[in-house]
Amino acid sequence: MPSSSTTLRRNLLAAYRNLRGAAMVAHAIADTDHPLLAHIIPIRRCNLACEYCNEYDDFSKPVPIETMFRRVDKLGELGTSVVTISGGEPLLHPELDAIITRIRRRGAVAGLITNGYFLTADRIQKLNRAGLEWLQISIDNVTPDAVSKKSLKVLDKKLQLLAEHADFHVNINSVVGGGVSNPQDALTIGKRALELGFSSTVGIIHDGGGQLQPLKDEERAVYHEMKSMEKKSFTRINAFQDNIATGRPNEWRCRAGARYLYICEDGLVHYCSQQRGYPGIPLEKYTINDIRREYLTEKSCAPHCTVSCVHQVSIFDSWRAPQHPDLIHHAPQSSGLVQIASE
Numbered sequence: 001m002p003s004s005s006t007t008l009r010r011n012l013l014a015a016y017r018n019l020r021g022a023a024m025v026a027h028a029i030a031d032t033d034h035p036l037l038a039h040i041i042p043i044r045r046c047n048l049a050c051e052y053c054n055e056y057d058d059f060s061k062p063v064p065i066e067t068m069f070r071r072v073d074k075l076g077e078l079g080t081s082v083v084t085i086s087g088g089e090p091l092l093h094p095e096l097d098a099i100i101t102r103i104r105r106r107g108a109v110a111g112l113i114t115n116g117y118f119l120t121a122d123r124i125q126k127l128n129r130a131g132l133e134w135l136q137i138s139i140d141n142v143t144p145d146a147v148s149k150k151s152l153k154v155l156d157k158k159l160q161l162l163a164e165h166a167d168f169h170v171n172i173n174s175v176v177g178g179g180v181s182n183p184q185d186a187l188t189i190g191k192r193a194l195e196l197g198f199s200s201t202v203g204i205i206h207d208g209g210g211q212l213q214p215l216k217d218e219e220r221a222v223y224h225e226m227k228s229m230e231k232k233s234f235t236r237i238n239a240f241q242d243n244i245a246t247g248r249p250n251e252w253r254c255r256a257g258a259r260y261l262y263i264c265e266d267g268l269v270h271y272c273s274q275q276r277g278y279p280g281i282p283l284e285k286y287t288i289n290d291i292r293r294e295y296l297t298e299k300s301c302a303p304h305c306t307v308s309c310v311h312q313v314s315i316f317d318s319w320r321a322p323q324h325p326d327l328i329h330h331a332p333q334s335s336g337l338v339q340i341a342s343e
Contacts, residue, residue: 002164013167017133020109024081028259028316032295033288034079036313038261039086039113039273042068042099046089048115050140051147055273056088063265065095069102071267074283076106078291080261084111084309086273088265091118097130104131111135115150119158124165134169135162138203142185152189163196170198174226176219177204183222190226202226204244204306214247240311249303253323255314257294261286271299272307298323 002010028036042063046056075083083103090096091114103110112127116137127135139155140148162170172193174186186202193200202223204215215223223245240250256262256271257279263269267283269290270276281290295317305311 010167014169017109017169024109025316028081031079032259032317032321033291034081035075035261035291036080036259036316037082037084037309038075038080038263039084039309040068040071040075040263041086041088041265042090042093042096044088044265045092046087046115047092047117048089048149050150055086060088060265062093062095065098067267068095068099071263071283072099072102072106074286075261075263076108078286078288080108082109082111084113086113089115089117091123097126100127100130100132104133109133113138116155116158119161121161121165124161128165128167132168134171135166136171136173138173138175139189140175140180140185141182142188145181147180152185152192156192159192159196159198163198171201172198173201173203175203176223177215180219183219186222186226190229194229200226200229201308202241203308204241215245220245241306241308244304244306250305250311252302252311253314253318253321254299254302254305254310255295255317256299256310257297258291259295259313259317260310271301272305272310274305274307275299275301295321296323 024036027034044055044057044060045062046053046058049056049058072083083106085096085099085103090112093099100110100112110130110132111134112132113136137155137159138150139152140150142152144151144154159172172189174189174193176183176186180186190200190202204223223241227242240252243250254271256275257269260272261269261283262272262276263283264276268276269279269281269283269286271278271294279290279294299305
């Protein structure tokens with residue numbers, strides 16, 4: 001159990017994060033000319049090889065730290081609210097802490113997505129000192145199998161270390177679909193996350209194109225049981241998954257390339273991890289005009305998209321600025337695109 005002083009410190013930090021988050025939400029509603037979330041990749045290499053994943057290799061070198069600093073600074077210039085470090089496995093980058101510190105200095109919320117294998121008490125303390133504000137681990141099963149080694153059996157001691165030492169928010173994501181052998185594992189993982197004081201979310205594993213088939217009966221039952229825990233534990237906007245679970249398309253306006261940016265290890269901006277190559281512009285050359293164009297560009301993959309982070313940021317603008325190619329040429333030169341909807 002954390003000491004009373006530790007609990008007080010964590011509560012104060014959580015209150016500060018919530019205040020910053022509220023300010024960023026207000027800014028997001030007032031101004032559409034800045035990214036709300038960017039995923040940045042400091043290394044493509046991963047120590048694992050999950051069967052469903054297409055976001056890693058086993059040989060890439062870390063992106064040089066000065067290059068990462070330039071990319072973080074550019075995201076700051078674009079006014080990015082949240083920068084999440086992903087991979088590959090980002091804890092393999094030898095100067096990860098310096099990247100986190102740079103993100104915080106540029107005024108953005110600093111997040112990290114990791115498989116958790118390299119977490120130790122000392123490593124967690126270093127993340128605290130660097131200024132990390134939230135961390136997510138996806139755990140796919142209770143016992144490792146051929147599909148994934150990200151199992152509760154392997155990672156539970158790492159979760160206990162996080163509960164003891166982490167000053168940042170921790171979310172544990174469990175999954176259904178995509179070849180997961182035992183859908184009931186998601187419930188076991190979610191309940192363990194709550195027991196340790198973390199938040200818990202459930203995701204639907206996508207294929208290599210970010211799409212998927214409807215969930216089977218048992219998978220749907222588990223998904224809905226996890227959703228029933230939502231008031232107690234879920235921190236994500238994930239109602240879109242209700243349609244995905246039954247194979248129905250979602251009608252929404254994807255704002256990838258504008259409100260959400262995925263920056264690969266080569267420094268190119270993509271719609272998301274599953275739609276690499278579009279628009280494929282170097283981050284250093286990305287401008288407000290690119291943001292405005294992509295804000296109004298329809299994405300053909302949107303109806304069956306399972307990429308939660310893109311849905312989450314797009315919801316801020318779901319009520320305004322319909323996406324239509326004819327409108328792209330009429331984007332205003334001043335901040336904000338709200339007026340387009342009424343033209």
